[in-house]
Amino acid sequence: MRSFVIHMSSSTARRPNADQLCAALPNAELFEAVNGRDPDQISGVELHSGNLHRPHYPFPLRPAEIGVFESHRRIWRKLVEDDIDLAIITEDDLRIDRARMEQALGLLASIATPDHYIRIPVKQREVPAQVLAEQDGLRLILPKVIGLQCVCQMVGKNAAERLLATTDQIDRPVDTFLQMHWLTDQPVHALQGSGNQEVAQEIGGSTIQTKPPLSDKLTREFKRAAYRAKLHLHPQRPPASSG
Numbered sequence: 001m002r003s004f005v006i007h008m009s010s011s012t013a014r015r016p017n018a019d020q021l022c023a024a025l026p027n028a029e030l031f032e033a034v035n036g037r038d039p040d041q042i043s044g045v046e047l048h049s050g051n052l053h054r055p056h057y058p059f060p061l062r063p064a065e066i067g068v069f070e071s072h073r074r075i076w077r078k079l080v081e082d083d084i085d086l087a088i089i090t091e092d093d094l095r096i097d098r099a100r101m102e103q104a105l106g107l108l109a110s111i112a113t114p115d116h117y118i119r120i121p122v123k124q125r126e127v128p129a130q131v132l133a134e135q136d137g138l139r140l141i142l143p144k145v146i147g148l149q150c151v152c153q154m155v156g157k158n159a160a161e162r163l164l165a166t167t168d169q170i171d172r173p174v175d176t177f178l179q180m181h182w183l184t185d186q187p188v189h190a191l192q193g194s195g196n197q198e199v200a201q202e203i204g205g206s207t208i209q210t211k212p213p214l215s216d217k218l219t220r221e222f223k224r225a226a227y228r229a230k231l232h233l234h235p236q237r238p239p240a241s242s243g
Contacts, residue, residue: 001105002084003028006071007092008035013204018092024101025088031075033092036067045070048171053183055230057172058223069174072150073167076160083157085114090152093203094122097195104194107135114156117163117178119190121147122198126190130238138193144235145228146179146188151198162186182234 003025007018022028034041050057075089126143133140166184178188
């Protein structure tokens with residue numbers, strides 16, 4: 001098992017937390033984040049304005065979102081090229097409960113394969129279409145609708161290869177793209193109860209979120225709700241063999 005912590009070296013306020021993650025996760029190393037404002041760093045991906053896939057994404061891609069997407073793609077590529085069966089991929093604003101994470105990884109050790117993409121989210125909002133395992137307050141599920149954020153996940157080599165094959169062109173953030181399992185042919189599971197936290201506001205703020213005017217915020221919320229409703233038309237379902 002390898003671990004990669006996505007971190008931009010210029011983000012000095014986040015470095016102590018990134019170092020703590022490297023100390024706590026198995027065989028961990030920092031992975032340089034892509035700067036979405038640098039054309040040279042994102043030259044390998046073709047960008048679109050939300051209309052590449054259905055449902056159409058109602059917001060323009062921000063440079064930080066482009067950088068995050070390309071950072072994940074580079075790690076997926078590393079898994080494939082270096083023949084890494086499984087890896088934990090985190091962003092540098094994650095805080096873990098070390099003992100709880102050890103329990104989580106212990107549960108996944110006998111389940112996860114190179115075909116898996118398993119989110120270990122900070123928010124426990126997903127509703128299960130199927131429960132695969134439960135132990136000590138941890139629950140591995142196949143969610144009906146895949147949750148947002150890519151703060152922490154376990155990714156298999158074959159899953160990474162499938163995702164790379166469908167992301168030479170992008171038109172939305174990586175977490176929103178991953179929700180489209182019908183496009184990627186990649187089921188996404190979630191391990192709930194890990195104790196993971198997002199601590200961006202404690203270590204310099206989010207690299208993506210800004211505070212829009214109230215009128216813009218209301219418009220965005222309306223568009224977001226409409227988009228979310230369309231996702232509910234495409235729920236994940238258990239494999240037919242599982243009944």
